[in-house]
Amino acid sequence: MAKRVKGPMVIVGAGLTGGTAAKELRKQGYADELLILAEEPSFPFGRPPLTKGYLRGEEDLSGWMVAPPDWYKAHQIQFVPARVAGVDPAAKQVHLESGDAIGYARLLLATGGRNRHFDAPGSSLPGVHQLRTIAECDGIKRVAKTGARAVVVGSGFIGSEVAASLRQLGLKVTSIMRGKAPLDAVLGAEVGGVFGAIHRAAGIELVVADEVVRFEGSLRLERVVTKKGRRIACDLAIVAVGIEPNVEIVKGSGVATRDGILVDATCRTNVAGIFAAGDVANHLHPIFGRARVEHYNNAEKMGAAAARSMLGSRTAYRYMHSFWSDQFEHKLEYLGHAPKWDRLVIRGSLAERKFVGFYLQAGKLRAAVGLNRGGDPELDKNGELAKAGRLIAKGARPAPRLLADEDADLESL
Numbered sequence: 001m002a003k004r005v006k007g008p009m010v011i012v013g014a015g016l017t018g019g020t021a022a023k024e025l026r027k028q029g030y031a032d033e034l035l036i037l038a039e040e041p042s043f044p045f046g047r048p049p050l051t052k053g054y055l056r057g058e059e060d061l062s063g064w065m066v067a068p069p070d071w072y073k074a075h076q077i078q079f080v081p082a083r084v085a086g087v088d089p090a091a092k093q094v095h096l097e098s099g100d101a102i103g104y105a106r107l108l109l110a111t112g113g114r115n116r117h118f119d120a121p122g123s124s125l126p127g128v129h130q131l132r133t134i135a136e137c138d139g140i141k142r143v144a145k146t147g148a149r150a151v152v153v154g155s156g157f158i159g160s161e162v163a164a165s166l167r168q169l170g171l172k173v174t175s176i177m178r179g180k181a182p183l184d185a186v187l188g189a190e191v192g193g194v195f196g197a198i199h200r201a202a203g204i205e206l207v208v209a210d211e212v213v214r215f216e217g218s219l220r221l222e223r224v225v226t227k228k229g230r231r232i233a234c235d236l237a238i239v240a241v242g243i244e245p246n247v248e249i250v251k252g253s254g255v256a257t258r259d260g261i262l263v264d265a266t267c268r269t270n271v272a273g274i275f276a277a278g279d280v281a282n283h284l285h286p287i288f289g290r291a292r293v294e295h296y297n298n299a300e301k302m303g304a305a306a307a308r309s310m311l312g313s314r315t316a317y318r319y320m321h322s323f324w325s326d327q328f329e330h331k332l333e334y335l336g337h338a339p340k341w342d343r344l345v346i347r348g349s350l351a352e353r354k355f356v357g358f359y360l361q362a363g364k365l366r367a368a369v370g371l372n373r374g375g376d377p378e379l380d381k382n383g384e385l386a387k388a389g390r391l392i393a394k395g396a397r398p399a400p401r402l403l404a405d406e407d408a409d410l411e412s413l
């Protein structure tokens with residue numbers, strides 16, 4: 001079927017989503033014209049090592065490429081360095097910033113997200129960094145020398161992973177966060193508290209329930225100033241306060257947006273022939289409802305699902321969302337999607353940093369987190385997290401007492 005679909009297929013964005021979609025289109029037998037319009041200079045790759053092994057100088061990015069650079073040419077994929085300025089569905093064209101226009105038969109918007117603008121005074125001083133691209137990571141690596149003093153602003157996944165890596169590199173690290181512990185907004189106070197203890201034990205100073213209001217320095221960054229009046233001398237600061245989805249290119253096109261580009265369960269936007277996937281896509285998930293997630297596994301799986309939809313598939317994308325985080329010697333795995341929950345049940349030990357936590361909303365299991373326990377749900381299909389995933393998928397309402405009980409087989413709940 002795929003061989004009969006006429007192109008050109010155009011993908012905007014050469015991140016993990018765009019690259020995976022291109023690979024899937026070819027895998028499914030689509031043989032006509034295929035273009036990737038890429039603002040970033042690198043071929044599609046996974047960003048996780050930018051806060052971890054690559055940042056610490058322990059690995060290069062070769063193991064994280066979606067495909068080797070020569071794969072694209074070998075598969076007749078035109079890799080066009082260009083920034084797309086707008087979409088014109090009536091003419092079935094995208095407009096490039098250069099003024100050129102490129103026609104499409106089907107269009108995938110895989111524009112991801114950009115670092116959220118942080119407009120505290122002094123944020124443009126040399127020494128203040130953000131982190132999403134290889135260039136930004138290389139910029140941090142150049143100044144992240146043993147003994148340097150770093151301030152990390154924000155303690156979500158990027159902030160807490162960067163703080164851990166900089167500490168491992170021997171920097172003096174201060175983390176400033178609005179909440180009471182790293183990750184507490186996503187994982188709750190109990191699990192956040194465990195990460196707080198891990199970071200403190202590693203020598204990171206945590207400044208909690210506070211926020212940065214100013215960066216100061218004459219020629220470059222010398223200190224940050226917080227709302228509560230702390231003045232913290234530093235050589236570099238990394239601002240990690242989240243991302244904003246890149247939706248501007250559909251402005252005025254009729255493509256609906258709301259916290260991202262709105263797509264249905266098959267990655268279709270409201271405009272015929274236009275699809276979206278990855279960090280930018282606010283999708284209708286059969287289990288979780290409307291969701292926009294910012295995870296590697298989703299970028300990969302949804303990129304491929306969108307490609308199949310571009311070829312005519314009507315199968316809903318129902319991937320059980322999952323992500324991971326590595327900090328120091330600790331491994332976190334998360335499965336499901338629970339932006340809100342009213343009960344967290346722990347199996348195992350918070351104090352020993354080895355547990356699975358179950359997030360319930362109105363009695364229904366919505367997500368599970370494992371710290372140093374539970375297995376990788378992508379690989380260990382009999383692990384506790386994979387079993388929890390099967391409970392979530394069937395809308396189970398397991399008894400909290402049994403969730404906490406080491407002797408109760410999760411599969412049976």
Ligand SMILES: Cc1cc2nc3c(=O)[nH]c(=O)nc-3n(C[C@H](O)[C@H](O)[C@H](O)COP(=O)(O)OP(=O)(O)OC[C@H]3O[C@@H](n4cnc5c(N)ncnc54)[C@H](O)[C@@H]3O)c2cc1C
Nearest residue numbers: 013015016017039048084111112113278279294295296323
């Ligand atoms: C440092 C870092 C570490 C991470 N670690 C983890 C982790 O450990 N685990 C995990 O699950 N997830 C992790 N993530 C999240 C994961 O990397 C993202 O979910 C994933 O990158 C999303 O891929 P994407 O292709 O949808 O978007 P992006 O990676 O944002 O790629 C979008 C691409 O589109 C391009 N683009 C945007 N607008 C235009 C335009 N107008 N014209 C042309 N091109 C355009 C951008 O330049 C970019 O290259 C991490 C993210 C970062 C930044």
